Amino acid sequence: MNIESILTNLRVLWRTDRIIADIRMRHLLVGLALRALAALIAGFGLLMLELAAYFALVQVWSAISAAAALGAVNLAIAAVLFVLASRSPAGRELELATEIHDTSVEALQVEARALQSQLSGMIHHPLNGVLPSLIVPLITVIIRSLKTRAAPSAATTAAPQK
Structure with missing residues (x-):
C-alpha cells in the first residue's frame, strides 16, 4: 500500500473522467446542433x-408542384440530418480514455485490497502491527531502568568501604 500510488491513480482517474466527459459533451453538442438545424429545415x-397547400387553393398546379417539391426536399434533408445526429461515433480518443480509466480503477482496487488485508491482519493480530514499533522504545526503557538500578547499588557498595 503506497499512498503516492493511490494519489497518482486517483489523479489519473480524475483526469480521464474529465476527458471522457469532455468528449461526450462535444459529441452531444454536435448532435444537438445537427438536430437543431434539422428542426429548422423541417420547419421550413x-x-x-x-405554402403548397395555399397555392393549391389559389393558383394553378405549376406553383403548387414547385412548393411541394421544395418542401419534400427540405424534409428529406432534415431526415438525413436527424439520422446523422443520432449516430454518435465513438472515436479513438474515447476508447483510449476509457481504457486508462479502467486501468486506474483496477489499480485502485488492488491498492484497496492490499489496505484491507493489512487492516484485517492488524485486527486479527493487533500485536503484530504494534509490536515492531514498540520494541525499540521498550528496550531503551529497560536498559535505562537497569542502568539506574545499577548506579545506586554501586554507590551503596562504594560508601561502606570508606
Missing part, C-alpha cells in the same frame, strides 16, 4: 408544404 419544409 412544413412552411413550404403549407
Whole structure:
C-alpha cells in the first residue's frame, strides 16, 4: 500500500473522467446542433408544404408542384440530418480514455485490497502491527531502568568501604 500510488491513480482517474466527459459533451453538442438545424429545415419544409397547400387553393398546379417539391426536399434533408445526429461515433480518443480509466480503477482496487488485508491482519493480530514499533522504545526503557538500578547499588557498595 503506497499512498503516492493511490494519489497518482486517483489523479489519473480524475483526469480521464474529465476527458471522457469532455468528449461526450462535444459529441452531444454536435448532435444537438445537427438536430437543431434539422428542426429548422423541417420547419421550413412544413412552411413550404403549407405554402403548397395555399397555392393549391389559389393558383394553378405549376406553383403548387414547385412548393411541394421544395418542401419534400427540405424534409428529406432534415431526415438525413436527424439520422446523422443520432449516430454518435465513438472515436479513438474515447476508447483510449476509457481504457486508462479502467486501468486506474483496477489499480485502485488492488491498492484497496492490499489496505484491507493489512487492516484485517492488524485486527486479527493487533500485536503484530504494534509490536515492531514498540520494541525499540521498550528496550531503551529497560536498559535505562537497569542502568539506574545499577548506579545506586554501586554507590551503596562504594560508601561502606570508606
